[in-house]
Amino acid sequence: MEATDTIARPCVIELLDAAVSTAHAPETPEIEGINWRVSLDDCWVIGARPGSGKSDLLAVAAGLQRPARGEHRLFGRETAALGEHELAQERLRVGLVFEMGGRLFSHLTVAENVALPLRYHRDWPEEQVQGRVAAVLELTGIAHLAERTPARVVRALQPRVGLARALALNPEVLLLDNPLAGLDPRQARWWLDFLAALAAGHEFFERRRMTLVVASDDLRPWMEQGRQFALVKDHRWLPLGGREAAAACMEPLLRELLAAEFAAE
Numbered sequence: 001m002e003a004t005d006t007i008a009r010p011c012v013i014e015l016l017d018a019a020v021s022t023a024h025a026p027e028t029p030e031i032e033g034i035n036w037r038v039s040l041d042d043c044w045v046i047g048a049r050p051g052s053g054k055s056d057l058l059a060v061a062a063g064l065q066r067p068a069r070g071e072h073r074l075f076g077r078e079t080a081a082l083g084e085h086e087l088a089q090e091r092l093r094v095g096l097v098f099e100m101g102g103r104l105f106s107h108l109t110v111a112e113n114v115a116l117p118l119r120y121h122r123d124w125p126e127e128q129v130q131g132r133v134a135a136v137l138e139l140t141g142i143a144h145l146a147e148r149t150p151a152r153v154v155r156a157l158q159p160r161v162g163l164a165r166a167l168a169l170n171p172e173v174l175l176l177d178n179p180l181a182g183l184d185p186r187q188a189r190w191w192l193d194f195l196a197a198l199a200a201g202h203e204f205f206e207r208r209r210m211t212l213v214v215a216s217d218d219l220r221p222w223m224e225q226g227r228q229f230a231l232v233k234d235h236r237w238l239p240l241g242g243r244e245a246a247a248a249c250m251e252p253l254l255r256e257l258l259a260a261e262f263a264a265e
Contacts, residue, residue, distance in 0.1 A: 011076060012173050012211055013038040013061050013094070018070030020057050029068050031057055034237040036230070038173070038213060043199050045226030046215040047257040052232045054215035055099060058175045061213065063091040092121055095166030099177040101158030104150040104165075111137065111146040114165045121169065132168060139204050140164045141190070156187045173211040174198065180221060192221060199225075219257040223247065231257075 030053030
């Protein structure tokens with residue numbers, strides 16, 4: 001994934017002088033001073049220690065949470081100025097894969113979890129829903145798990161259910177929260193290869209390049225994948241720049257996250 005000119009490409013997500021807090025403590029910002037522009041076809045990698053607020057940052061970027069302060073724009077539109085229906089339509093253009101395969105409904109099967117956003121947001125006949133679910137489960141290599149509940153899916157494959165659910169609505173942007181956490185080398189390699197294919201333009205999405213944002217507490221597997229890099233340090237947003245700038249940066253937190261234990265090595 002070669003670096004490209006971010007100025008000439010449309011902006012898909014933007015945070016301006018923003019702060020992010022948790023839903024449980026909205027009065028206490030976790031991250032402040034965020035000035036961040038995600039351009040079309042970017043591949044951003046955000047490094048942060050566990051508990052630094054990266055999950056809430058992605059939720060704000062996706063439009064699921066409001067920023068504590070500042071402006072948030074999706075596809076050039078200020079989200080605070082949008083009505084509920086308009087905001088929902090913009091949010092559907094962004095997929096979010098939660099950490100550790102989270103937020104799956106335990107009483108639903110894998111297929112039913114993946115079908116849920118389609119049934120809620122698309123006025124499709126059931127046959128079309130089932131066809132899309134089957135296709136996206138095949139794409140993510142978990143078609144054989146369709147009738148299992150999440151509790152009956154091995155831990156290493158649970159994040160793929162979340163990935164399939166996010167991809168079902170054909171998003172333009174995909175946000176991923178620590179997707180390699182706890183995975184063995186083979187599973188980690190599948191994710192790296194699959195995300196590289198999405199960024200390059202997967203045939204399943206008609207060769208359209210997908211914009212990616214990955215947040216992780218281990219940066220080693222992502223240094224060759226990312227095009228743009230940033231850190232969250234001491235509750236502040238710290239942009240690093242492109243791949244060459246990140247590789248040359250001597251920021252102690254970056255060095256720490258590059259020394260983290262990663263199962264794929």
